[in-house]
Amino acid sequence: MTDSLTQRRKAATRTEIARTAAHLFAERGPGAVTAEEIAAGSGVSLRTFYRYFRTKEDAVEPMMAAGAERWLTLLAETPADVPLAEALTSAAVDSLTPPDPTIAENMTWTRGLLRAADDDAALRAIWHRLVLDFEHRLVPVLRTRLGSxxxxxxxxxxxxxxxxxxxxxxxEAWAAGPTDATEGPGSPSDLVVGTMARLTAGLAEPS
Incomplete structure (x- = not known):
C-alpha cells in the first residue's frame, strides 16, 4: 500500500514537471528556459528535478509520449476479429482524440514543442527516439494479435x-499546419485516418 502510494506520488511529480516544462518550452522556446525555472514552476527543488530527468529537454518526454501509451493500450484491447488496418486506425484516432480538457491542453503544448523542435536538435532527438521506441513496442503487440x-x-x-x-x-503535419484544433478537420485524429490508409494500402492483411 505504501509502495503504491509512493509510486503514485512519484508519477504525479514527474507529470507536473513535464507539464511545466512543456508549457514553458511551448511559450518561450527551449533555449529561453532553464532547468531551475522548470523546477521552480513545478514546486520542486533543482535536485529533485535532476532525480527525475537528466536534462531540461528530457523533462518533456512524458508529455510527448502520452498519445503513444494510449494507442498501445487501446490496440491491445481491440477485439481480435477486427481487421488489422481498422484496429490500428481506430486505436490511433481514439488515442489522438482528447478525452478531456487537460489532455487537449497537453496536445496543444505538444504542438508547440514540435514546432520548437525544428530549431532545437535536442528536442528533435527526443521526438525521434520516442517514435522509434513506439514502433519497437508496437511489434510485440501486433505479434500477439496476429499469433506470430x-x-x-x-x-x-x-x-x-x-x-x-x-x-x-x-x-507533425498538424503541428506545422494552420490550425491548432485538437478535434475536427485538420486535427491529428482527422489526419491520421488518411496517413494510415496511405501507408498500409500496400501491405497484405495478415490472415
Missing part, C-alpha cells in the same frame, strides 16, 4: 513501421 511466434516476422515489423510513421506524419 517469430520476433523477426517482416510482415509484423512492416505493419508496425507503417502505423508508427502514419501517426508521426499526422502529428
Amino acid at each position: 511466434p517469430d520476433p523477426d516476422d517482416l510482415t509484423v515489423r512492416l505493419w508496425a513501421a507503417a502505423a508508427s510513421t502514419a501517426s508521426r506524419v499526422a502529428v
Whole structure:
C-alpha cells in the first residue's frame, strides 16, 4: 500500500514537471528556459528535478509520449476479429482524440514543442527516439494479435513501421499546419485516418 502510494506520488511529480516544462518550452522556446525555472514552476527543488530527468529537454518526454501509451493500450484491447488496418486506425484516432480538457491542453503544448523542435536538435532527438521506441513496442503487440511466434516476422515489423510513421506524419503535419484544433478537420485524429490508409494500402492483411 505504501509502495503504491509512493509510486503514485512519484508519477504525479514527474507529470507536473513535464507539464511545466512543456508549457514553458511551448511559450518561450527551449533555449529561453532553464532547468531551475522548470523546477521552480513545478514546486520542486533543482535536485529533485535532476532525480527525475537528466536534462531540461528530457523533462518533456512524458508529455510527448502520452498519445503513444494510449494507442498501445487501446490496440491491445481491440477485439481480435477486427481487421488489422481498422484496429490500428481506430486505436490511433481514439488515442489522438482528447478525452478531456487537460489532455487537449497537453496536445496543444505538444504542438508547440514540435514546432520548437525544428530549431532545437535536442528536442528533435527526443521526438525521434520516442517514435522509434513506439514502433519497437508496437511489434510485440501486433505479434500477439496476429499469433506470430517469430520476433523477426517482416510482415509484423512492416505493419508496425507503417502505423508508427502514419501517426508521426499526422502529428507533425498538424503541428506545422494552420490550425491548432485538437478535434475536427485538420486535427491529428482527422489526419491520421488518411496517413494510415496511405501507408498500409500496400501491405497484405495478415490472415
